[in-house]
Amino acid sequence: MHNTLFRFRDVSFNYPGGSSVLEDLNLEIGANELSLIRGESGAGKSTFLQLFNRFCDSGNGVILYHGRDIREYGIEKIRKSIIYLPQIPHVIEGSVEDNLRFPFSFTVHRDNTFDASRAEEWLDYFQLQVSLRDEALKLSVGQKQRISLIRAMLLEPEVLLLDEPGSALDEANKKLIEQKIESLLRSSDVTVLMASHSTVSFAHTSYRDFEIKNRTLKELK
Amino acid sequence: MNAEIINMSWLNVAVTTFLVAAAGLCSVLLKLRLEKDLLIGTIRTFLQLILLGYVLKVVFAVNNPLIVFLLFSFMIFFAARIISGRVTEKRVPYFLPVLASMFLSYMIINLFVMAAIVQVDPWYMPVYFIPIGGMIIGNSMNAIAISMNNWFEGLKKDRGRIELFLSLGATPVESSAENFKSSVKSGMIPSINALMSVGIVSIPGMMTGQILAGTDPMIAIKYQIIIMLLLVGSTALSTVFALHIVRRLSFTSNHQLKI
Numbered sequence: 001m002h003n004t005l006f007r008f009r010d011v012s013f014n015y016p017g018g019s020s021v022l023e024d025l026n027l028e029i030g031a032n033e034l035s036l037i038r039g040e041s042g043a044g045k046s047t048f049l050q051l052f053n054r055f056c057d058s059g060n061g062v063i064l065y066h067g068r069d070i071r072e073y074g075i076e077k078i079r080k081s082i083i084y085l086p087q088i089p090h091v092i093e094g095s096v097e098d099n100l101r102f103p104f105s106f107t108v109h110r111d112n113t114f115d116a117s118r119a120e121e122w123l124d125y126f127q128l129q130v131s132l133r134d135e136a137l138k139l140s141v142g143q144k145q146r147i148s149l150i151r152a153m154l155l156e157p158e159v160l161l162l163d164e165p166g167s168a169l170d171e172a173n174k175k176l177i178e179q180k181i182e183s184l185l186r187s188s189d190v191t192v193l194m195a196s197h198s199t200v201s202f203a204h205t206s207y208r209d210f211e212i213k214n215r216t217l218k219e220l221k
Numbered sequence: 222m223n224a225e226i227i228n229m230s231w232l233n234v235a236v237t238t239f240l241v242a243a244a245g246l247c248s249v250l251l252k253l254r255l256e257k258d259l260l261i262g263t264i265r266t267f268l269q270l271i272l273l274g275y276v277l278k279v280v281f282a283v284n285n286p287l288i289v290f291l292l293f294s295f296m297i298f299f300a301a302r303i304i305s306g307r308v309t310e311k312r313v314p315y316f317l318p319v320l321a322s323m324f325l326s327y328m329i330i331n332l333f334v335m336a337a338i339v340q341v342d343p344w345y346m347p348v349y350f351i352p353i354g355g356m357i358i359g360n361s362m363n364a365i366a367i368s369m370n371n372w373f374e375g376l377k378k379d380r381g382r383i384e385l386f387l388s389l390g391a392t393p394v395e396s397s398a399e400n401f402k403s404s405v406k407s408g409m410i411p412s413i414n415a416l417m418s419v420g421i422v423s424i425p426g427m428m429t430g431q432i433l434a435g436t437d438p439m440i441a442i443k444y445q446i447i448i449m450l451l452l453v454g455s456t457a458l459s460t461v462f463a464l465h466i467v468r469r470l471s472f473t474s475n476h477q478l479k480i
Contacts, residue, residue, distance in 0.1 A: 076392060
């Protein structure tokens with residue numbers, strides 16, 4: 001068993017004034033684990049992931065992160081180490097480099113500096129045949145998805161929350177992303193939670209398999 | 222200048238309604254359907270200005286700081302109502318905070334002008350305080366409405382980028398820095414443009430009034446220059462104040478966009 005990174009105690013979530021989305025979640029996530037969150041669209045997978053970076057705040061219950069209530073950390077601190085990547089990758093106007101560099105201008109990242117050679121290495125790692133000078137808006141969705149991952153990895157996060165990273169991609173691109181995520185887990189200490197409504201098979205890494213159904217989360221094996 | 226002010230009789234004023242009747246005739250002939258609005262507008266102009274005349278007569282005569290303060294507050298309250306009618310975004314509850322920021326900035330500027338520039342004694346002398354205050358309010362009311370609309374439209378347009386920034390650890394201020402700048406600018410540009418064109422295209426309203434009332438043009442221009450510069454300052458101050466508050470209200474406490 002890895003060190004426990006997150007512990008959920010009776011966590012539930014409902015939108016203000018709305019019906020309940022998730023109820024009585026009790027689970028632990030260890031460091032450097034890979035967790036797959038499955039469920040129909042609309043089941044609450046995104047909401048579940050967003051509880052980790054506080055895009056959503058649980059109404060009841062407590063989420064412990066490194067043993068401390070996640071609400072005791074500053075929001076920016078949480079977002080610095082726990083990065084959420086939405087289903088549809090977003091790139092800003094400008095070059096690939098602009099897209100990888102901008103987070104370093106935020107106060108929370110001021111101790112880190114952008115390193116172009118590291119960025120080049122990541123482009124290679126994700127098999128992106130683009131240069132740092134290329135215009136980001138002209139890239140394909142698959143390429144933008146990988147740019148988003150590189151942008152996150154350059155910030156050296158502790159946790160990656162991937163919201164259906166394969167949903168907008170073709171089979172080949174989807175496979176590539178999944179493979180790269182697997183090897184990322186082996187080569188670094190990153191912890192990954194990944195939502196998906198279709199099946200994903202990670203061939204080389206053990207992973208935890210969760211399903212969200214009827215507002216509750218079950219571990220499948 | 223010793224020109225006597227010509228005090229027109231109410232009959233003279235009534236004769237000018239003939240011009241409105243001409244406009245009404247155009248409306249009928251061209252089927253513009255503006256007759257009703259013209260009629261209501263004309264009646265309202267008469268009633269509102271007659272009422273204003275009496276209110277000012279009383280306020281000037283009583284010369285009491287509390288009454289000046291109340292009238293000034295009343296004017297600001299209505300300006301804030303007009304702004305909230307013009308700003309299309311309704312999900313952010315900005316009315317009271319914006320009212321407060323308008324109140325604060327107009328009070329500061331008006332007091333400064335009264336005490337330091339025009340140097341009236343007492344500082345609240347209504348003959349100066351109310352008309353100059355009214356010009357400040359009227360102009361920066363437009364600026365606030367323009368900049369707030371620009372802000373909310375910008376947030377909607379840039380939602381994807383802003384949410385991306387927030388998800389990577391940016392604070393609300395960092396994630397919307399560009400939007401904030403462009404909104405302040407959009408509110409300030411009309412008053413800066415006015416600085417460029419004043420006196421070339423038309424004689425400004427206040428100067429016209431003073432000249433018609435027999436003031437020497439060289440005195441009238443001094444007042445006008447003060448007013449022009451004052452308006453630039455007050456639009457800048459009040460839009461920055463108001464947008465600061467509106468920016469705060471546009472994000473949730475856990476750094477999410479509200480709209």
